[in-house]
Amino acid sequence: MRYGMAIDTLKCVGCADCVVACQTENKVPIGYCRDWITETVDGTYPLVEVELRSERCNHCENSPCVRCCPTGASHIIEGGIVLVTPEACIGCSACIESCPYDARYTHPSGHVDKCTFCHHRVEKGLNTACTSVCPTHCIYFGDLDNPRSDVSLALKNRKYKALAPEAGTGPQIFYLI
Amino acid sequence: MREELFVSGRNLPNIDPHLHAWHWPIPVYLFLGGLAAGLLFFASYYTILGKEKTMPTVVKWAPFIVPIALVVGLMALFYDLTNKLYFWRLYTTLRLESPMSWGAWVLMLVTPLSMVWVATYIKELIPSWDWKFPIIENTIEWFAKYRKVMAWILLPMSIILGIYTGILLSAFNARPLWNNSILGPLFLVSGLSTAAALIIWTSKDHAERLLFSKIDLVLIGIELFIIVHMMMGFMAGPSVQLEAAALLFGGAYTVVFWVFVVILGLLFPAALEIAELMGNKIPVAVPAIMVLMGGLIFRFVMVEAGQITRYLY
Numbered sequence: 009m010r011y012g013m014a015i016d017t018l019k020c021v022g023c024a025d026c027v028v029a030c031q032t033e034n035k036v037p038i039g040y041c042r043d044w045i046t047e048t049v050d051g052t053y054p055l056v057e058v059e060l061r062s063e064r065c066n067h068c069e070n071s072p073c074v075r076c077c078p079t080g081a082s083h084i085i086e087g088g089i090v091l092v093t094p095e096a097c098i099g100c101s102a103c104i105e106s107c108p109y110d111a112r113y114t115h116p117s118g119h120v121d122k123c124t125f126c127h128h129r130v131e132k133g134l135n136t137a138c139t140s141v142c143p144t145h146c147i148y149f150g151d152l153d154n155p156r157s158d159v160s161l162a163l164k165n166r167k168y169k170a171l172a173p174e175a176g177t178g179p180q181i182f183y184l185i
Numbered sequence: 186m187r188e189e190l191f192v193s194g195r196n197l198p199n200i201d202p203h204l205h206a207w208h209w210p211i212p213v214y215l216f217l218g219g220l221a222a223g224l225l226f227f228a229s230y231y232t233i234l235g236k237e238k239t240m241p242t243v244v245k246w247a248p249f250i251v252p253i254a255l256v257v258g259l260m261a262l263f264y265d266l267t268n269k270l271y272f273w274r275l276y277t278t279l280r281l282e283s284p285m286s287w288g289a290w291v292l293m294l295v296t297p298l299s300m301v302w303v304a305t306y307i308k309e310l311i312p313s314w315d316w317k318f319p320i321i322e323n324t325i326e327w328f329a330k331y332r333k334v335m336a337w338i339l340l341p342m343s344i345i346l347g348i349y350t351g352i353l354l355s356a357f358n359a360r361p362l363w364n365n366s367i368l369g370p371l372f373l374v375s376g377l378s379t380a381a382a383l384i385i386w387t388s389k390d391h392a393e394r395l396l397f398s399k400i401d402l403v404l405i406g407i408e409l410f411i412i413v414h415m416m417m418g419f420m421a422g423p424s425v426q427l428e429a430a431a432l433l434f435g436g437a438y439t440v441v442f443w444v445f446v447v448i449l450g451l452l453f454p455a456a457l458e459i460a461e462l463m464g465n466k467i468p469v470a471v472p473a474i475m476v477l478m479g480g481l482i483f484r485f486v487m488v489e490a491g492q493i494t495r496y497l498y
């Protein structure tokens with residue numbers, strides 16, 4: 009089992025509903041976020057391409073944040089989800105420095121926090137909050153090893169990319185292009 | 186043109202607009218750790234060679250700075266933790282994959298050992314010193330008999346400590362400026378050089394000073410060589426590394442790096458040391474202070490500039 013996510017950049021309208029859903033579901037402190045929307049503008053007029061993306065922790069297969077953590081607070085659980093145990097985190101920020109996606113931030117109470125793939129929901133067979141709430145249904149979540157999961161079906165017939173694969177971390181979030 | 190914007194309000198403190206999760210305590214700690222490692226290396230090396238008598242500053246006096254440097258450095262590290270109450274968690278695990286973890290354990294061993302080292306010399310250097318309790322006195326006397334053994338333990342430990350200050354940064358492959366394998370040796374050599382400078386500055390013995398002037402010159406030479414090597418590595422690297430190097434070549438950190446680190450921290454003191462070896466009168470403190478300042482500024486530049494370099498955005 010290997011959880012992953014596919015996000016359709018052609019369907020995303022950048023409404024930031026996923027951001028708000030995550031903040032509500034996970035009680036993210038006000039002013040912080042575990043996911044966010046990026047707008048990329050590429051090219052010169054009149055040949056300009058705009059891409060909207062919902063971004064978050066990539067739950068990297070080869071996760072540098074887990075490797076550099078001196079206390080083991082950052083760890084990988086079943087299904088490849090990367091989590092932080094707040095009571096084991098000393099707030100050394102090594103994992104923040106090691107993440108090429110800047111996916112982690114320091115929670116006001118001192119520990120480091122980030123996207124959890126809503127593992128508390130996923131355990132019960134639910135989708136992540138961002139997936140459930142997206143009005144354009146552009147986020148697909150599920151088991152990458154299961155060919156019939158939403159995410160595998162979404163990746164099957166479309167071209168897709170990951171962000172900064174050259175960083176070598178093995179991101180598990182894919183963008184349909 | 187390529188532009189990336191955050192549409193949603195992503196304003197994470199210390200990350201946006203650019204990463205700044207490690208503040209001044211980190212470079213200060215890296216400097217003090219490197220200095221302490223260098224001093225311990227020289228002290229144990231000359232003890233093993235049996236030079237305690239002829240090298241009093243190196244073996245007996247300079248090590249007094251080590252526990253102070255390490256404790257101040259550790260306090261700086263502690264200060265930069267955002268979840269301070271849990272710091273003891275560092276010592277409930279040993280994770281060899283994480284340089285920060287094994288670094289913490291090395292410090293855990295080196296700091297008390299350096300204190301014992303210093304304690305065994307206190308009575309010799311300050312004859313009126315009184316330990317008050319016989320049990321302390323006897324323990325220290327017992328340790329004093331095993332200085333050579335301690336030196337053999339400290340020698341490899343000091344090298345590990347010195348090199349770890351660089352490996353700590355180079356292990357972060359998300360920061361292209363740090364992610365090169367030469368940073369460990371570079372920090373080690375720089376630490377040894379700052380230690381040599383401190384010895385030159387504090388030594389009252391002419392022969393000792395002369396020897397360390399020569400040692401420091403060689404170290405500065407090696408350091409310059411490694412810096413060139415590192416730059417060439419960046420130039421041959423992928424675009425993220427070229428962008429990282431651009432910070433030092435025309436970018437925001439060019440002046441601090443070339444003027445304060447390379448010219449004033451390495452080349453100029455080296456020239457002064459050469460002039461002194463050729464028989465000119467130079468106040469010893471000047472090149473020594475310049476090397477020490479250069480070493481400190483170098484760590485500030487590397488930590489600050491490294492955090493700006495990244496893959497995305």
Ligand code: SF4
Binds near residue numbers: 064065067071109
């Ligand atoms: S995206 Fe960052 S925080 Fe998430 S697993 Fe990868 S390296 Fe770790």
Ligand code: SF4
Binds near residue numbers: 082099101
């Ligand atoms: S900040 Fe916390 S989770 Fe991150 S590396 Fe340090 S101890 Fe681990």
